[in-house]
């Protein structure tokens with residue numbers, strides 16, 4: 001798992017595929033900027049929801065120049081209405097190319113690779129430095145399914161299969177274990193003993209839930 005909290009993510013393209021990637025990145029706390037001449041209704045609606053008045057960070061804009069100067073807002077979404085430019089990748093931690101223009105996607109991916117920026121290209125598996133898995137997220141518990149790019153539909157199907165069998169909130173249990181973990185580490189010496197205590201706690205939390 002890569003820590004994405006507060007990391008800058010640039011997404012080029014404003015269609016439904018970009019929208020899906022935006023949702024994933026926001027869920028993991030990234031600071032997301034989407035650059036595209038057009039945005040699908042889902043993205044426009046999401047930008048309105050995310051950028052509430054007390055957590056205001058951005059509006060849509062026609063002319064914002066390079067995105068490198070944007071303030072660092074946690075989990076916020078900025079929509080920039082124009083074509084993507086090479087300088088947009090400056091200071092990005094991760095770049096997702098989700099336009100419907102293969103050439104632009106490929107050229108920007110090449111630039112990212114040269115600058116050692118992590119890149120995902122939605123229309124060409126071979127250009128990806130990483131793939132998006134199908135994700136189940138419950139608080140800090142994350143289950144991710146990948147088929148190594150062979151079949152996204154299979155990844156989604158496996159995810160829904162697992163989801164239908166989960167039946168309880170592992171997120172709550174992890175949260176409780178996280179609270180107890182420090183206490184136990186301070187109280188019990190010896191790795192084996194600690195491990196046994198953790199196993200017992202997990203069992204009883206699972207029984208309670």
Ligand SMILES: C[C@@]1(CC(=O)O)c2cc3[nH]c(cc4nc(cc5[nH]c(cc(n2)[C@H]1CCC(=O)O)[C@@](C)(CC(=O)O)[C@@H]5CCC(=O)O)C(CC(=O)O)=C4CCC(=O)O)c(CCC(=O)O)c3CC(=O)O
Pocket residue numbers: 020021024120121122123124125126128130131132133134135145146147148149150151152153155156157159
């Ligand atoms: C390599 C990867 C790169 C990446 O996107 O990270 C990639 C690549 C490509 N996808 C394509 C098509 C589709 N992708 C989906 C759906 C999803 N795609 C996702 C991930 C990935 N897709 C990565 C590999 C993941 C793995 O390891 O399996 C998921 C899991 C996660 C997410 O998107 O967040 C999400 C399911 C989430 C869920 O259900 O929960 C659907 C179905 C739909 O839209 O409903 C279709 C249409 C059906 C089809 O074509 O199969 C095409 C052809 C484009 C074209 O034809 O031009 C390429 C390009 C290529 O294969 O080279």
Ligand SMILES: NC(=O)C1=CN([C@@H]2O[C@H](COP(=O)(O)OP(=O)(O)OC[C@H]3O[C@@H](n4cnc5c(N)ncnc54)[C@H](O)[C@@H]3O)[C@@H](O)[C@H]2O)C=CC1
Pocket residue numbers: 012013014015016017018035036037038039040082083084098099100101104121122123152
């Ligand atoms: N990886 C995946 O999960 C999937 C990938 N795809 C592929 O993803 C790509 C995008 O799909 P959709 O979102 O459905 O397409 P779309 O046509 O709805 O959206 C494309 C977006 O790119 C924008 N765009 C075009 N040129 C641009 C530029 N130079 N700079 C910035 N933005 C630009 C357009 O304004 C539009 O908002 C397609 O190539 C499709 O084949 C399709 C399905 C799933």
